[in-house]
Amino acid sequence: MKPLDPRLVRRSGTVRTHLVWSVLLGALTALLVIVVSWCVAEVVARRFDGSEVLLFPAAIVAAFALRAGIAWAHGVVSERAAIRVKAELRAEVVDDLLDPRRVGPRPESGRLVALLGPGMDAFDGYVGRFLPQLALAAIVPAAVIGVVAWVDLLSAVIIVVTLPLIGVFMALVGLLTRDRVERRWAAMERLSRHFADVLDGLVVLKVFGRRQERGIREVGERHRAETMRALRLAFLSSLVLELISTISVALVAVSVGLRVVEGDLGLRDAMVVLLLAPEAYLPVRRVGMMFHDSTEGATATAELLDLLDHDRHTGTVVPPAAPAPIVVRGARLTHRGRTAVSLSLDDLHVEPGEFVAVVGPSGGGKSTLLDVLLGFERLDAGDVTIGGTSVTDLDIAAWRDSVAWVPQTPHLVAGTIAENIALGQPAAPRDEIAAAAADAGLDLDLDRAVREGTTDLSAGERRRLAVARALLRVRRTGAWLVLLDEPTAGLDALHEALVLDALRASRATVLVVTHRPESVAAADRVVEVVA
Structure with a gap:
């Protein structure tokens, strides 16, 4: 030392x-x-x-x-x-x-x-x-x-x-x-x-x-x-x-x-x-x-x-404002400190407005693929293009404004249910917040207070709240890509059907990582990822 x-x-x-x-x-x-x-x-x-x-x-x-x-x-x-x-x-x-x-x-x-x-x-x-x-x-x-x-x-x-x-x-x-x-x-x-x-x-x-x-x-x-x-x-x-x-x-x-x-x-x-x-x-x-x-x-x-001490995005290209094709070619990624490959995907082409289910074994790289699309990770080899422009060349902050993301473990902030749904959109009208919650099957009082963390709501309620947050983002900000990581895990059949219907009705491009047969059946196409 x-x-x-x-x-x-x-x-x-x-x-x-x-x-x-x-x-x-x-x-x-x-x-x-x-x-x-x-x-x-x-x-x-x-x-x-x-x-x-x-x-x-x-x-x-x-x-x-x-x-x-x-x-x-x-x-x-x-x-x-x-x-x-x-x-x-x-x-x-x-x-x-x-x-x-x-x-x-x-x-x-x-x-x-x-x-x-x-x-x-x-x-x-x-x-x-x-x-x-x-x-x-x-x-x-x-x-x-x-x-x-x-x-x-x-x-x-x-x-x-x-x-x-x-x-x-x-x-x-x-x-x-x-x-x-x-x-x-x-x-x-x-x-x-x-x-x-x-x-x-x-x-x-x-x-x-x-x-x-x-x-x-x-x-x-x-x-x-x-x-x-x-x-x-x-x-x-x-x-x-x-x-x-x-x-x-x-x-x-x-x-x-x-x-x-x-x-x-x-x-x-x-x-x-x-x-x-x-x-x-x-x-x-x-x-x-x-x-x-x-x-x-x-x-x-x-x-x-x-x-x-890490890399930073330096791209300045303005991302597409409307739905554009997403292409992944020869993607390879190994996380720092590991020897096993975290992501290996030869080819993926997602058309605008398409609903794609990403499946594969646990640890196969499905969540890593979403991290790469969001710009949280950088590929060791291969490339990801949005409308013909590499993700590394995009203005990453502007690109994320075009994305609605539902992580596997959604987080809450101190406030009400309505404030958590409208996170990042404080000017959202009450009726639009209520509509997003209803479409996601979130039947909770919007004025109910929650604390920071994940203990006030069940896992299913947190996921439905995150889906409502994504739907509101698509409707108000023009985000045209929705990335979801196991959004229906822990949901019953009724609420899962409501979530899937709302995602399909959003007309956004949807990539959903899932193990649920119902989510796979609702997709236009299924892509398997195996690292």
């Missing part, structure tokens, strides 16, 4: 500004460290000689005060940068998920909650403390070694030889920590997903008397155990880094002390080396100590950047 992901630097102006400030403040810190050490060494040497120290004590006090002020400013700048980076990334993720030009699957809600919640909170340690310390670790030791080499070359050689040992042990600790952090992060995601699933199905679970305290307790216990393992490793690694740096400073001190006794090194130069030697190891040692504080933030950063 890289200490600083280059993608974060390229994407965030706040991070770039923060790094510039960290370098400037780190350079001032290095300068003050050298000034303080030199002044203290000068005072000690002069007092041994009986000379006047003049203004050196005042300079030491001023330098210490200035160093404290710079440390405070560094902390303030870092904390504010962490807050701004979190706000920027959260806003960017939300905008990205809502961007119609986005290509690729949406993340699971549990993973997204974990990333935008605890994952983003870890940025305080990563951006606010680790990255500034990384700048200090790059600047202060180099400046200190340069001054020590000017004063005493042998001591500088000892520092140069022993300083990389801290880096070696940090690398070894990093290899051990990576697995611990990944397991802890996986435990956090499992806990988030489990909790979200329990909340989604809480009403059903309560009705059937299923208690979830034990499951949540077990998942939480696994998360606690992984956290404690990571903390134990953090404490042990900090002990190792302290031991290595202490031994290294001792080697410098012994060498300096012996040469002072022999008269080969002056007292002032020896004091400069002794005071600067710990400062060469301190920033690097603190980086190692903060590494554990940063790993979770770095992991969350990598996952967020992976989430934002």
